[in-house]
Amino acid sequence: xxxxxxxxxxxxxxxxxxxxxxxxxxxxxxxxxxxxxxxxxxxxxxxxxxxxxxxxxxxxxxxxxxxxxxxxxxxxxxxxxxxxxxxxxxxxxxxxxxxxxxxxxxxxxxxxxxxxxxxxxxxxxxxxxxxxxxxxxxxxxxxxxxxxxxxxxxxxxxxxxxxxxxxxxxxxxxxxxxxxxxxxxxxxxxxxxxxxxxxxxxxxxxxxxxxxxxxxxxxxxxxxxxxxxxxxxxxxxxxxxxxxxxxxxxxxxxxxxxxxxxxxxxxxxxxxxxxxxxxxxxxxxxxxxxxxxxxxxxxxxxx
Amino acid sequence: xxxxxxxxxxxxxxxxxxxxxxxxxxxxxxxxxxxxxxxxxxxxxxxxxxxxxxxxxxxxxxxxxxxxxxxxxxxxxxxxxxxxxxxxxxxxxxxxxxxxxxxxxxxxxxxxxxxxxxxxxxxxxxxxxxxxxxxxxxxxxxxxxxxxxxxxxxxxxxxxxxxxxxxxxxxxxxxxxxxxxxxxxxxxxxxxxxxxxxxxxxxxxxxxxxxxxxxxxxxxxxxxxxxxx
Numbered sequence: 437x438x439x440x441x442x443x444x445x446x447x448x449x450x451x452x453x454x455x456x457x458x459x460x461x462x463x464x465x466x467x468x469x470x471x472x473x474x475x476x477x478x479x480x481x482x483x484x485x486x487x488x489x490x491x492x493x494x495x496x497x498x499x500x501x502x503x504x505x506x507x508x509x510x511x512x513x514x515x516x517x518x519x520x521x522x523x524x525x526x527x528x529x530x531x532x533x534x535x536x537x538x539x540x541x542x543x544x545x546x547x548x549x550x551x552x553x554x555x556x557x558x559x560x561x562x563x564x565x566x567x568x569x570x571x572x573x574x575x576x577x578x579x580x581x582x583x584x585x586x587x588x589x590x591x592x593x594x595x596x597x598x599x600x601x602x603x604x605x606x607x608x609x610x611x612x613x614x615x616x617x618x619x620x621x622x623x624x625x626x627x628x629x630x631x632x633x634x635x636x637x638x639x640x641x642x643x644x645x646x647x648x649x650x651x652x653x654x655x656x657x658x659x660x661x662x663x664x665x666x667x668x669x670x671x672x673x674x675x676x677x678x679x680x681x682x683x684x685x686x687x688x689x690x691x692x693x694x695x696x697x698x699x700x701x702x703x704x705x706x707x708x709x710x711x712x713x714x715x716x717x718x719x720x721x722x723x724x725x726x727x728x729x730x731x732x733x734x735x736x737x738x739x
Numbered sequence: 740x741x742x743x744x745x746x747x748x749x750x751x752x753x754x755x756x757x758x759x760x761x762x763x764x765x766x767x768x769x770x771x772x773x774x775x776x777x778x779x780x781x782x783x784x785x786x787x788x789x790x791x792x793x794x795x796x797x798x799x800x801x802x803x804x805x806x807x808x809x810x811x812x813x814x815x816x817x818x819x820x821x822x823x824x825x826x827x828x829x830x831x832x833x834x835x836x837x838x839x840x841x842x843x844x845x846x847x848x849x850x851x852x853x854x855x856x857x858x859x860x861x862x863x864x865x866x867x868x869x870x871x872x873x874x875x876x877x878x879x880x881x882x883x884x885x886x887x888x889x890x891x892x893x894x895x896x897x898x899x900x901x902x903x904x905x906x907x908x909x910x911x912x913x914x915x916x917x918x919x920x921x922x923x924x925x926x927x928x929x930x931x932x933x934x935x936x937x938x939x940x941x942x943x944x945x946x947x948x949x950x951x952x953x954x955x956x957x958x959x960x961x962x963x964x965x966x967x968x
Contacts, residue, residue, distance in 0.1 A: 617941055623792065709938050729962045
């Protein structure tokens with residue numbers, strides 16, 4: 437049915453385009469005028485030739501004046517016929533105007549539908565790029581004798597009501613660094629919502645304690661999946677919870693080895709990123725995984 | 740009675756035709772009016788999508804050599820860093836060795852509003868901050884702020900169409916960050932809402948290869964990423 441309608445619309449649009457070309461463009465009008473002129477000349481030629489033959493058969497003279505008279509009579513006849521056909525021509529013109537209108541209207545509907553599709557695609561792209569996941573919340577409990585005392589909270593999306601897993605750290609320095617392995621996927625994957633960038637926070641260090649002597653973080657569950665990537669069953673669409681858990685564990689294992697990450701082909705970059713800020717007693721901040729790539733720190737008050 | 744008969748015998752086809760024609764004309768003009776709004780929405784979304792992906796590359800680097808850890812000395816990394824402005828013009832080059840096995844390139848990210856109508860900061864400006872390693876604490880790292888100073892303006896941000904007020908704000912923030920870092924304090928302490936992002940290699944996962952140029956990509960949303968150039 438849809439195919440037939442499409443074929444029908446193709447014919448309507450072709451007729452509409454032809455009519456619009458012939459009656460609204462100078463070239464079209466010139467072509468139309470030339471065709472009408474040729475047809476009229478052919479008709480006149482035919483009539484004059486016929487009359488000449490008839491005059492010859494009757495042994496009469498058929499001079500220029502007679503030819504001109506015959507042509508004039510024929511042209512007058514054509515004019516009378518055209519005048520008689522005016523209602524039909526007007527009806528034809530009306531039909532053509534309606535055809536052009538219908539064709540234009542359906543084109544506008546098609547453009548509108550295509551535009552709505554584009555809006556939906558772009559909206560999804562922007563939404564996917566704007567997305568971010570909270571990886572860690574850090575709270576500076578105290579600053580004492582050149583040491584930072586902080587509490588880090590890791591969120592479990594599988595059970596948002598559950599208290600976040602926390603870890604207290606104490607480290608010398610004035611600036612707290614939260615180090616994570618970051619896996620950024622190809623933009624097309626992110627924009628289409630097929631992948632989300634991942635970050636696995638794994639260490640805390642400071643401006644005075646180098647990374648190699650930092651404090652390891654405990655953020656993986658028994659399956660080796662970071663808490664923030666666990667999802668409740670009802671929060672998963674198009675994938676069974678068991679399959680999601682298995683795929684996630686597999687992915688987490690994958691990004692720990694360079695070879696498998698490269699093999700996946702969809703990983704844009706894989707590196708470490710230590711986000712940091714000056715420690716101020718009582719302040720808290722969140723570390724977010726940005727879907728455009730990398731990590732960012734936002735103050736809790738901002739959200 | 741005659742009048743009623745005349746009215747009742749009116750062609751229903753013509754009425755239906757007029758109604759259909761009115762609906763078609765209404766649809767046509769409605770489409771005509773929504774099309775510009777739809778096009779404007781598409782343009783805005785495309786602009787937003789592009790803006791979210793926009794990036795700057797203020798630093799590129801190459802690992803020149805690595806010295807493994809030995810009994811008499813620790814591991815060492817020799818690298819060359821180059822700094823660039825927003826148009827990609829090279830500003831400075833630095834070649835140095837640092838003790839350690841993993842190189843950290845630290846960026847300072849300052850929050851800014853993308854336009855005057857934005858209610859809060861929604862974009863980030865990135866300034867190359869320092870270089871350190873997994874064995875060299877950040878506070879003992881090599882500061883980069885002085886490498887791109889041009890009469891108080893950070894030349895890595897040259898190339899954009901800043902107005903006088905924006906230029907002044909950038910100069911002020913840059914001065915505060917330099918001053919803090921120069922006196923041994925974290926630069927993030929001097930600017931509210933700012934944070935640092937030290938992108939680095941992870942030996943067990945993806946080591947920077949010698950002789951390969953890597954770029955430090957700074958996203959407008961604040962993320963910092965290291966990619967092969």
